Amino acid sequence: MQNPKKNPIKRVVIAGGGTAGWLTASLMKKVLGEAVNITLVESEVIGTVGVGEATIPPIRLVNQVLGIDEAQFLYETKATIKLAIKFENWKTKGQSYYHTFGAPGKAMAFCHFHHYWLKGQQLGKTQDLWDYDLNYHAAEAGKFAPINAKDPVLELPFAYHFDASLYAKYLRKLSESMGVVRIEGKISSVERDNVNGYIKALRLDNKNRIEGDLFIDCTGFKGLLIQETLGTGYDDWSHLLPCDSAIAVPSERHESTRPFTRSIAHDAGWQWRIPLQHRNGNGHVFCSRYVSEDHALDTLMGNLDTKPLADPKLIKFTTGRRRKQWNKNVVSVGLSSGFLEPLESTSIHLIQSAIVRLIQLFPHNGITPSLEAEYNKQSALEFEQIRDFLILHYSVNERTDSAFFNDMRNLDLPDTLRHKIALFKENGSLFRDQNDLFLESSWLQVMYGQGITPNDYHGLVNTFSDEKLKEMLTRLLKIKREPLSQLPSHDEYLNGMVKRA
Ligand code: FAD
DSSP: OOOOOSSOOOEEEEEOOSHHHHHHHHHHHHHHGGGOEEEEEEOTTTOOOOOOOBOOTTHHHHHHHTTOOHHHHHHHHTOEEEOEEEEESSSSTTOEEEEESSOSSOOOSSSOHHHHHHHHHHTTOOOOGGGGOHHHHHHHHTBOOOOOOSSGGGOOOOEEEOOHHHHHHHHHHHHHHTTOEEEESOEEEEEEOTTTOOEEEEEETTSOEEEOSEEEEOOOTTOIIIIIITOOOEEEOTTTSOOOEEEEEEEOOOSSOOSEEEEEEOSSEEEEEEEOSSOEEEEEEEOTTTSOHHHHHHHHHHTOSSOBOSOOEEEEOOOEEESOSEETTEEEOGGGGEEOOGGGOOHHHHHHHHHHHHHHTOOTTOOOHHHHHHHHHHHHHHHHHHHHHHHHHHHSOOOTTOHHHHHHHTOOOOHHHHHHHHHHHHHOOOOOOTTOSSOHHHHHHHHHHHTOOOSOOOGGGGGSOHHHHHHHHHHHHHHHHGGGGGOOBHHHHHHHHHHHO
16 A cells, blocks of 8 residues: 655755765665665865775675676775784784684584584694684685685685775765765754754755755764754763774885784784785774873884874774664764774674665655664664674783783673673584674684683584594695685785776
8 A cells, every 4th residue: 555655755965975975875876766866965174084994795795786896996996805804912912813704614504613623622633723714724825816616615705905085986986977966065054843853954154055854974973963963862882892092094005915904902902904905004993091192103103014104193982872873864874873993894884784774764755763763773783793792802811911901801791792702611602693793603713712712512513423523624624725726816816806997
């Protein structure tokens, strides 16, 4: 039955043109087409946050939906391939482990591969968990080419590192070619309906007035519409994720580019090193309660291994989430909706999933309390699940050399995370919560990498004789390494793609 059109949502206005603004504009226009007219307002004077270079594999789906040619994308955004994050000094100084996008071993019925590997250790099979992971081997060897594997054991999942400002520029070109209208100017005031408080129009300092039915707030940390106008409120999570500052600086590229991000723990935080085609991205995320800005800057500059290319930039933040990410006729996307520090490169993904959610719940016949509530419920769960995964990296550690890591070890954990850790410790069990972005293989690598070894393994493993178990582990070890000799170096692959663009 056709609903009578009460308050149809046709005019979508996006405030802000960073990664969030242009990703929202391009995806919504591509999917919703003529059902919406999209206008985007941005101010070149204000600019963007200018960081955000590492991604996770679902970004490839976005590019596919947008019809982006991969060679063209790699060329335009100076992108490199990301197979993993290497965490250094997190468990103890000098130790490192990988969180790869792959999975160790292979899918087994009823219980995961790592249970078999745990028993294998008792039987004298000394290979590490990551020896059974092709992503790890390719990352270490600096090799890459997409593998179109019929057998999931041989998959090589990947994401990208890219220059975020070039990505936004690319998305802008795409959006405008689909009919998105861009307006330059600073939003100086916001008009609201006297009765329901909905936003009616944005007024710009150049006297332009932009009316809309639905407003997407992509104005960055300040949340011009969701917070400064509607006063929605913020759940502050800095008691769980206390880092509150970052200093970012680009530096010269290395001679060869590694296909992984480095995350190096320091005294009160950590440093990222992200390889791009034309430069490295570097930054130091730290907690200002434990180290001064000067100390943090010295640590960063002292740990650059190539020449800096610009002045360092300080960024302050508060981890947490907007209490309602959809409020009245405003949906916040990107930094305006909340911030989880970039340890697992999840922010651009959160933009992507917010847009998908909004499209799935698009209020074409008008905004209703149920649509808004469902959107907010799903967003809250997503933020909480990622928050727990990030806390895990900090709270499970053996770093006795740092007051910060000592305190993080004694953190009062959310019940959800406490339960997950206890279960894994007991017998290695891991279950993916509903819609959790991170699969069991991610939780496994970080739990084990940070220093939790389960006390037991699943009893099902004992249905394999010792000989059969050893034979399976030996065979898998060989299978996981075999494709490596066929892969070109990461740089050879990139050069080939860029030439094709
Ligand atoms: P911004 O980039 O701040 O854009 C805001 C936009 O709003 C701009 O266009 C601005 O001009 C406009 N605007 C603001 N006020 C007005 C006004 N009054 N009038 C008109 N226009 C206005 N994410 C990842 O996925 N991976 C990473 O590796 C990663 N690293 C990060 C490291 C740090 C230190 C930080 C802080 C963030 C990182 N992020 C990362 C997050 C990522 O940077 C952001 O999610 C992404 O850039 C989106 O930002 P945004 O578009 O929401 O905001």
